[in-house]
Amino acid sequence: MPAFARPEGAWQRSKRCGDTSHMSRTDDVVNGIKHMILNGELRPGERLPVEKDLAEALDVSRGSLREGVRALVILGVLDTRQGDGTYVTGLDVSRLLAPMGLMVEIQGEGQARHLHAVRRYLEVEAVRLAAYRIPDEALAEAKALLDEAALILDTAPDEHERIIEIDIDFHRIIASHTGNPVLAGMIETLTGHTVRERLWRSLREDGADRRTHEEHLAIWRSLRDHDPDGARVRMANHLLGVEESVNDGDTETPPSSESSE
Amino acid sequence: MPAFARPEGAWQRSKRCGDTSHMSRTDDVVNGIKHMILNGELRPGERLPVEKDLAEALDVSRGSLREGVRALVILGVLDTRQGDGTYVTGLDVSRLLAPMGLMVEIQGEGQARHLHAVRRYLEVEAVRLAAYRIPDEALAEAKALLDEAALILDTAPDEHERIIEIDIDFHRIIASHTGNPVLAGMIETLTGHTVRERLWRSLREDGADRRTHEEHLAIWRSLRDHDPDGARVRMANHLLGVEESVNDGDTETPPSSESSE
DNA sequence: CCTCAGAAATCATCTGTTCTTTCGGCGGTC
DNA sequence: GACCGCCGAAAGAACAGATGATTTCTGAGG
Numbered sequence: 001m002p003a004f005a006r007p008e009g010a011w012q013r014s015k016r017c018g019d020t021s022h023m024s025r026t027d028d029v030v031n032g033i034k035h036m037i038l039n040g041e042l043r044p045g046e047r048l049p050v051e052k053d054l055a056e057a058l059d060v061s062r063g064s065l066r067e068g069v070r071a072l073v074i075l076g077v078l079d080t081r082q083g084d085g086t087y088v089t090g091l092d093v094s095r096l097l098a099p100m101g102l103m104v105e106i107q108g109e110g111q112a113r114h115l116h117a118v119r120r121y122l123e124v125e126a127v128r129l130a131a132y133r134i135p136d137e138a139l140a141e142a143k144a145l146l147d148e149a150a151l152i153l154d155t156a157p158d159e160h161e162r163i164i165e166i167d168i169d170f171h172r173i174i175a176s177h178t179g180n181p182v183l184a185g186m187i188e189t190l191t192g193h194t195v196r197e198r199l200w201r202s203l204r205e206d207g208a209d210r211r212t213h214e215e216h217l218a219i220w221r222s223l224r225d226h227d228p229d230g231a232r233v234r235m236a237n238h239l240l241g242v243e244e245s246v247n248d249g250d251t252e253t254p255p256s257s258e259s260s261e
Numbered sequence: 262m263p264a265f266a267r268p269e270g271a272w273q274r275s276k277r278c279g280d281t282s283h284m285s286r287t288d289d290v291v292n293g294i295k296h297m298i299l300n301g302e303l304r305p306g307e308r309l310p311v312e313k314d315l316a317e318a319l320d321v322s323r324g325s326l327r328e329g330v331r332a333l334v335i336l337g338v339l340d341t342r343q344g345d346g347t348y349v350t351g352l353d354v355s356r357l358l359a360p361m362g363l364m365v366e367i368q369g370e371g372q373a374r375h376l377h378a379v380r381r382y383l384e385v386e387a388v389r390l391a392a393y394r395i396p397d398e399a400l401a402e403a404k405a406l407l408d409e410a411a412l413i414l415d416t417a418p419d420e421h422e423r424i425i426e427i428d429i430d431f432h433r434i435i436a437s438h439t440g441n442p443v444l445a446g447m448i449e450t451l452t453g454h455t456v457r458e459r460l461w462r463s464l465r466e467d468g469a470d471r472r473t474h475e476e477h478l479a480i481w482r483s484l485r486d487h488d489p490d491g492a493r494v495r496m497a498n499h500l501l502g503v504e505e506s507v508n509d510g511d512t513e514t515p516p517s518s519e520s521s522e
Numbered sequence: 523c524c525t526c527a528g529a530a531a532t533c534a535t536c537t538g539t540t541c542t543t544t545c546g547g548c549g550g551t552c
Numbered sequence: 553g554a555c556c557g558c559c560g561a562a563a564g565a566a567c568a569g570a571t572g573a574t575t576t577c578t579g580a581g582g
Contacts, residue, residue, distance in 0.1 A: 025566065026331055037367060050532060061567045063324055066534085070287055070328040071335045075360055077367065082533045083575030093372060096364035099336055103357035106298060106338065107443075111354060114443040121386045121444075122379070182368075182375040183382075286535070311563060322536045327565085343564045344544030 025060045029068025032058045037077070037088060048078070048086040075099055093185040100189045113243070119190045120239040123171065126187060127219060127235040129178040131228040139224055142173050146220060149213050163209055168196055170216055174223070208245055215241065286321045290329025293319045298338070298349060309339070309347040336360055354446040361450045374504070380451045381500040384432065387448055388480060388496040390439040392489040400485055403434050407481060410474050424470055429457055431477055435484070469506055476502065 023031075036042045048054055048069075055065040069086060072078040076095040080086045089095055104115060149166045152159045171191065175184040215238040222230035284292075297303045309315055309330075316326040330347060333339040337356040341347045350356055365376060410427045413420045432452065436445040476499040483491035 030335070034363070034367070052532095063327075063568085064566060066324075067328050067331040071332045074291070074332045075335065075363060077363070080533065081575075082573065083531075085532060085575095091367055093364070093368060096368060097361065099360050100358065102295070102336060102338075103354070106295070106352060107354060107357060111443050114441045117441055118383070118443050118447060121382060125382045180375040180378055182372050182379050186379060313563095324537085325535065330564095341564065342544075343542065344562075346544095346563060 025064040026067040029065055042088050044088050044091045046088050093181045097185040097189045101192045104192050116243050122187050124232050124236050126175050126178045127231045128228045130174045131223050131226050131231040134177040134223055138177050145170050286325040287328040290326055303349050305349050305352045307349050354442045358446040358450045362453045365453050377504050383448050385493050385497050387436050387439045388492040389489045391435045392484050392487050392492040395438040395484055399438050406431050
């Protein structure tokens with residue numbers, strides 16, 4: 001029997017030792033499975049016991065077990081497949097970070113300025129790191145995207161959807177070559193489709209996609225030259241420009257010295 | 262009847278229009294409630310319909326509804342109180358960011374280096390922002406913490422628990438005066454208790470808490486002088502030092518120029 | 523060896539029922 | 553009139569059983 005199993009019925013009155021908050025059975029499930037993973041009883045990709053057994057082991061009903069499992073599914077820890085079983089995911093950062101996307105969506109409008117500022121901090125570091133180590137293939141890939149964007153700008157300025165996609169992919173390429181998966185995952189999550197859509201909606205009236213393209217090009221050149229400082233400055237300038245367009249100016253509290261380096 | 266309600270039984274064969282992935286009833290619940298919030302049908306702090314009614318409105322059973330609601334509770338969007346009802350939370354950033362803490366815990370050991378690097382990027386920006394606007398009261402509060410730490414270091418070097426708490430509080434004070442709640446929330450989440458514990462466990466053998474204290478003092482002085490650049494450099498130095506102690510050197514890929522500013 | 527129908531295993535969902543907690547009203551007391 | 557405690561309604565928490573849906577495995581037949 002697994003170590004975490006409690007003696008039959010022992011929970012009833014004790015209500016979990018001295019814990020101030022009220023742990024629900026579902027929380028028991030979540031914590032139980034979490035511990036099983038942390039203790040190495042469950043490894044990534046491994047399959048969990050069937051609902052009935054696991055429910056018995058954790059001393060909860062199937063309903064409660066399912067609530068907990070479902071929560072872990074949404075958190076990206078577990079993955080249930082009907083007719084097959086429940087498995088631990090690969091536990092990759094991007095997966096675990098995904099639920100944060102919901103936060104971004106919900107907070108969305110209200111904290112958009114702050115959200116975007118954080119994105120800027122992270123992307124600036126990302127492009128700096130990428131400048132060190134981005135391989136030629138990735139540079140070529142990025143260049144191809146920018147060329148396509150240039151073409152669209154000249155011939156079909158209405159293809160906004162594609163322009164947005166290119167923008168996202170360009171930033172994604174950079175993030176994916178930082179050598180830091182956590183950083184990449186956070187940027188990815190922070191820059192969800194929703195946010196981008198909102199951003200571009202405010203920008204499109206501006207006709208700012210031409211300017212954005214030029215800024216992307218400048219970033220690309222710094223990356224190509226493996227110039228971290230240049231890339232950083234270019235990225236900061238780029239994102240700051242976007243923020244200013246959206247926020248009408250007051251990007252951050254300190255009025256000056258934003259470009260103090 | 263709410264706009265999102267589907268006609269009775271119409272789902273059975275259509276299986277959600279053209280959606281490639283298989284939406285479960287629980288996802289219907291999550292998305293339904295999410296939309297209710299985004300559309301303004303549900304405002305922060307507001308109470309949801311009772312389980313039975315909401316289940317009927319979303320055309321799912323109570324079990325499925327509960328799974329979805331539970332997921333949103335864990336995501337920090339909803340808050341259920343037995344005997345009372347289910348409410349929308351304040352939707353504050355820190356609450357919505359909390360589930361990310363689970364990611365930090367689970368990923369933990371493996372990505373610790375990358376996790377800490379991201380933390381450094383954010384804290385460096387945070388201390389820069391805080392230097393502009395931190396009020397005298399907060400400075401005094403921080404100083405009190407540091408004084409207490411100094412006292413402990415001189416008289417009771419074994420009080421490691423308290424030292425850790427002081428460290429956390431010191432950084433928290435800084436984060437909370439950035440004027441950017443998203444940034445503060447992310448730092449808070451990224452620097453969960455678990456991470457700190459791990460960090461300090463490796464540091465304590467080093468006897469590095471004296472050095473850490475000196476670095477904190479240096480940061481504090483820059484904050485007091487409202488010197489953003491100084492604070493930034495001091496914070497970077499501080500966290501980089503911690504990382505080096507933990508990682509035995511190779512903090513990041515680029516071998517040099519980490520201090521290129 | 524390959525194919526495919528059927529069985530088995532497993533998750534998905536629904537329904538009904540029984541606690542446990544919370545809140546509000548009601549009466550009583552000071 | 554204000555405060556206090558009791559009690560019942562309301563709501564979520566948890567359980568049990570049954571049924572459906574989907575995937576995988578198995579084995580007979582070709």
